[in-house]
Amino acid sequence: MKIGIMGGTFDPIHIGHLLAAEAARDAHALDEVWFMPSHIPPHKEDAGMTGRVRLAMAAEAIAGHPSFRLLDWEVKRGGISYTVDTVKELKEVYPDHSFAFIIGADMVNYLPKWNRIEELAGMLTFIGVNRPGSKLAVDQLPDFLQKAVVTADMPLVDISSTTIRERAAAGKSIRFMVPDRVYDYIVRSGIYGVQP
Ligand code: ATP
Ligand code: MG
DSSP: OEEEEEEEOOTTOOHHHHHHHHHHHHHTTOSEEEEEEOSBOTTOSOOOSOHHHHHHHHHHHHTTOTTEEEOOHHHHHOSBOOHHHHHHHHHHHOTTOEEEEEEEHHHHHHGGGSTTHHHHHTTOEEEEEOBTTBOOOGGGSOHHHHTTEEEEOOOOOOOOHHHHHHHHHTTOOOBTTBOHHHHHHHHHHTOTTOOO
């Protein structure tokens, strides 16, 4: 099976993440996409919502999609989540699957700074999707990464989790920026300062 991994902090998960995963699945005939919230991402200082809450929101977001699954490994492992460690484990547990890691343009440009990136690039492909604010510039990457990155088109979605958290804290609506089920979870849990 060809598996796409959609990694992220997902604080909260939003329609940009879901469209990226669906675009990658569609363009590259992925059998499944596994959504994998990180515990503590290497590039972020503030932990934000707990792993449990971010996993729960991701579960709500993907409910009903026949080929989207949730992978709780990084949250369960704890500590700083290095993709290279997780992918190594994935390949041990699922030796017959091939893996592609789905990332937005901002992360594509950041790839050279990822932990043990040469090792990681030898284990999977990356599927880069366009995202407003960052040019999807595969040709600017070092050679070994250019070989490891393919792209998928998606409708530009100018939404980030940061914008959503800021809007919510300011009392502005975040409806439809996250799937309805995620919105209901947020309201029910009273998180991000969203009032019913
Ligand atoms: P934050 O503002 O907290 O960084 P985020 O919206 O960037 O949140 P992340 O959890 O950091 O979300 O991102 C996970 C992955 O999803 C990254 O590869 C990121 O590039 C990608 N991604 C997030 N939002 C979009 C979007 N609107 N369009 C395309 N890709 C996206
Ligand atoms: Mg981000």
